[in-house]
Amino acid sequence: MTALADAFARARAEERAALIGYLPAGFPNREDSVRLMRAMVEAGVDIVEVGLPYSDPLMDGPVIQAAADQALRGGTTPADVIAIAGDVAKTGAATVVMSYWNPVERFGVEAFARDLAAAGGCGVITPDLTPEESAAWAAATREHDIDRVYLVAPSSTDERLRTVSDACTGFVYAASTMGVTGARSSVSGAAEALVARVRRVTDLPVAVGLGVSTGEQAAEIAAYADGVIVGSAFIRLVLDAPGIEEAESSVAGLARELAAGVRRRRIDAGPVT
Amino acid sequence: MASKNVVTSEEVAKGHFGPYGGRFVPEALTAALDGLDEAFAQAMADPGFHAELERLQRTYVGRPSPLTEAVRFGQEHCGGARVYLKREDLNHTGSHKINNVLGQALLTVRMGKKRVIAETGAGQHGVATATAAALLGLECVVYMGEEDTRRQALNVARMRLLGATVVPVTAGSRTLKDAINEAMRDWVTTVDETHYILGTVTGPSPFPTMVRAFQSIIGQEAREQVLAAAGRLPDAVAACVGGGSNAMGIFAAFLDDPAVRLWGFEAGGDGVETGRHAARFAGGAPGVLHGARTYVMQDEWGQTVPSHSISAGLDYPGVGPEHAWLHDTGRAEYAPVTDAEAMDAFERLCRTEGIIPAIETAHALAGAMRLGRDLGPDAIILVNLSGRGDKDVATAARWFGLPAVDEAAEGR
Ligand SMILES: Cc1ncc(COP(=O)(O)O)c(C=O)c1O
Numbered sequence: 055m056t057a058l059a060d061a062f063a064r065a066r067a068e069e070r071a072a073l074i075g076y077l078p079a080g081f082p083n084r085e086d087s088v089r090l091m092r093a094m095v096e097a098g099v100d101i102v103e104v105g106l107p108y109s110d111p112l113m114d115g116p117v118i119q120a121a122a123d124q125a126l127r128g129g130t131t132p133a134d135v136i137a138i139a140g141d142v143a144k145t146g147a148a149t150v151v152m153s154y155w156n157p158v159e160r161f162g163v164e165a166f167a168r169d170l171a172a173a174g175g176c177g178v179i180t181p182d183l184t185p186e187e188s189a190a191w192a193a194a195t196r197e198h199d200i201d202r203v204y205l206v207a208p209s210s211t212d213e214r215l216r217t218v219s220d221a222c223t224g225f226v227y228a229a230s231t232m233g234v235t236g237a238r239s240s241v242s243g244a245a246e247a248l249v250a251r252v253r254r255v256t257d258l259p260v261a262v263g264l265g266v267s268t269g270e271q272a273a274e275i276a277a278y279a280d281g282v283i284v285g286s287a288f289i290r291l292v293l294d295a296p297g298i299e300e301a302e303s304s305v306a307g308l309a310r311e312l313a314a315g316v317r318r319r320r321i322d323a324g325p326v327t
Numbered sequence: 328m329a330s331k332n333v334v335t336s337e338e339v340a341k342g343h344f345g346p347y348g349g350r351f352v353p354e355a356l357t358a359a360l361d362g363l364d365e366a367f368a369q370a371m372a373d374p375g376f377h378a379e380l381e382r383l384q385r386t387y388v389g390r391p392s393p394l395t396e397a398v399r400f401g402q403e404h405c406g407g408a409r410v411y412l413k414r415e416d417l418n419h420t421g422s423h424k425i426n427n428v429l430g431q432a433l434l435t436v437r438m439g440k441k442r443v444i445a446e447t448g449a450g451q452h453g454v455a456t457a458t459a460a461a462l463l464g465l466e467c468v469v470y471m472g473e474e475d476t477r478r479q480a481l482n483v484a485r486m487r488l489l490g491a492t493v494v495p496v497t498a499g500s501r502t503l504k505d506a507i508n509e510a511m512r513d514w515v516t517t518v519d520e521t522h523y524i525l526g527t528v529t530g531p532s533p534f535p536t537m538v539r540a541f542q543s544i545i546g547q548e549a550r551e552q553v554l555a556a557a558g559r560l561p562d563a564v565a566a567c568v569g570g571g572s573n574a575m576g577i578f579a580a581f582l583d584d585p586a587v588r589l590w591g592f593e594a595g596g597d598g599v600e601t602g603r604h605a606a607r608f609a610g611g612a613p614g615v616l617h618g619a620r621t622y623v624m625q626d627e628w629g630q631t632v633p634s635h636s637i638s639a640g641l642d643y644p645g646v647g648p649e650h651a652w653l654h655d656t657g658r659a660e661y662a663p664v665t666d667a668e669a670m671d672a673f674e675r676l677c678r679t680e681g682i683i684p685a686i687e688t689a690h691a692l693a694g695a696m697r698l699g700r701d702l703g704p705d706a707i708i709l710v711n712l713s714g715r716g717d718k719d720v721a722t723a724a725r726w727f728g729l730p731a732v733d734e735a736a737e738g739r
């Protein structure tokens with residue numbers, strides 16, 4: 055059982071959804087990014103998603119773009135990202151990397167899976183890689199026991215949901231809405247319908263991301279999904295904080311609010327196979 | 328190495344060109360790309376679609392575009408070779424971009440969508456898209472790097488006159504690459520009612536295949552015209568390569584003529600050795616950018632490296648995946664042309680032929696000068712004159728030290 059499966063199983067045993075927190079590696083700098091991610095874990099984040107900053111993040115809104123930019127200007131490399139993921143994994147939280155595809159391919163598909171596994175990471179989310187282009191990646195991740203997480207979207211056909219879910223291990227990432235990352239005042243109603251459709255084709259856990267920023271939204275999603283993913287809202291707090299102390303305490307504060315949110319409503323039905 | 332049929336139909340159907348192409352996009356776009364694929368296939372099989380496109384090409388664009396023998400330019404600057412210019416500059420809106428745009432705009436209407444978006448570098452694709460949107464009653468938003476809105480101010484004004492909204496993009500290098508990111512972000516959010524009219528043979532499948540199909544009229548016409556004018560096929564075909572649509576459009580008709588050498592000229596900027604260029608083949612490596620695997624200018628970690636060129640339309644760190652495959656198989660050859668060489672060719676064409684080319688196109692003309700000197704006076708060289716230089720007058724005046732063009736006169 056991988057650390058990811060473990061994290062979802064633990065949450066399920068507690069009749070709640072898992073909380074997944076995203077921050078880019080190297081933002082605001084290397085050391086502080088690890089500090090912030092550790093603070094997330096202490097405050098109740100179950101799974102940490104370490105973002106690999108990329109020059110052309112076409113699925114990201116302005117907040118993540120700004121953070122990735124800052125991390126890149128600080129010289130963050132994919133090797134640093136893997137090392138940072140390793141540091142975060144030492145907290146005991148399941149740690150995955152989120153990366154656009156070109157940096158992984160450039161690093162070497164096999165080497166990326168190998169080095170991440172050696173560092174203690176347990177999975178990779180690839181927002182612009184489709185199962186059709188994944189032959190080498192599937193082999194490398196299988197070899198090194200790294201989970202492969204792909205995204206599904208409200209526009210995905212049923213056939214597509216099956217193809218993508220079949221290619222996933224660990225969990226399925228359901229994009230709540232048609233759009234890019236960024237906090238929204240309400241999470242689209244499309245998410246619940248999408249999760250229900252995904253459940254018909256897989257018994258993997260399904261986590262919902264894009265637009266989640268409050269404990270209230272987390273509670274709402276926790277009623278029907280196995281995981282709640284939050285990114286831009288954490289970054290916003292860091293961007294707005296005058297210093298790292300303040301950033302750390304507001305990140306921890308939001309993590310606590312979200313952790314309470316995912317515990318407020320229980321999952322009413324297990325997955326249908 | 329030059330195989331006759333470079334790409335099998337099966338590979339094209341899957342959107343691959345050897346190891347290149349494919350689809351590397353957020354899942355949210357998969358359904359739209361599948362829908363586009365299907366709409367395109369249905370349109371291609373529908374005589375009504377062809378008739379409508381043909382009518383617009385004839386009565387609106389002014390096709391067929393003429394073939395002009397550039398006698399003095401060939402004699403004086405191309406080693407005496409016979410040089411023929413395929414006059415895409417004479418199309419309505421001033422470049423080859425309109426060929427692709429009309430095809431995709433008609434598809435937009437067929438798909439029942441009411442809004443189009445586009446990226447633009449030189450502004451020619453943006454102007455063509457704004458034009459077709461006006462013609463067909465579609466809402467139009469064009470994303471353009473802020474740097475490019477400055478150097479192509481005339482085209483920004485044209486788009487606005489045509490009723491389009493121009494959004495200057497301030498992210499990253501503020502050029503074409505960043506405009507494409509922003510257009511993709513718009514598309515992923517609005518895909519139900521919006522079609523993204525991508526302007527070149529890049530991007531996820533089916534764009535490279537579809538744009539090539541709509542541009543292939545250039546080569547079809549040119550092949551017949553050269554045969555009629557010269558009695559034989561050319562020895563070489565030259566085109567500039569930004570994303571590569573004018574090049575694919577003219578190459579397509581000659582892929583099965585192994586004796587015809589196909590030459591693509593990329594922007595060498597200040598020189599490939601300076602790192603300030605847009606030469607993906609001379610200075611890039613295979614990777615993934617904007618939805619396709621192709622040659623990409625990138626650092627050792629796979630981060631895109633900003634490109635540089637005097638020509639906004641060639642200032643792009645990626646290239647169409649079919650060109651990557653033509654490069655690797657050796658069927659087409661690619662070489663960089665510096666800013667200085669391009670501007671030299673620009674001036675020579677102005678002075679010998681009375682034609683002011685786009686600066687993008689001037690790269691192909693500089694390439695033809697090299698080819699002519701190499702191949703000698705018996706050679707026939709066909710050049711795709713992809714666009715006219717009105718938009719570049721201010722840049723050229725600055726380059727040649729002429730009195731500055733009044734910016735108000737440029738339409739700012
Ligand atoms: C006149 C002209 N030629 C060439 C290009 C380059 O594009 P492509 O390589 O797709 O033909 C442009 C792009 O803006 C252009 O305006």
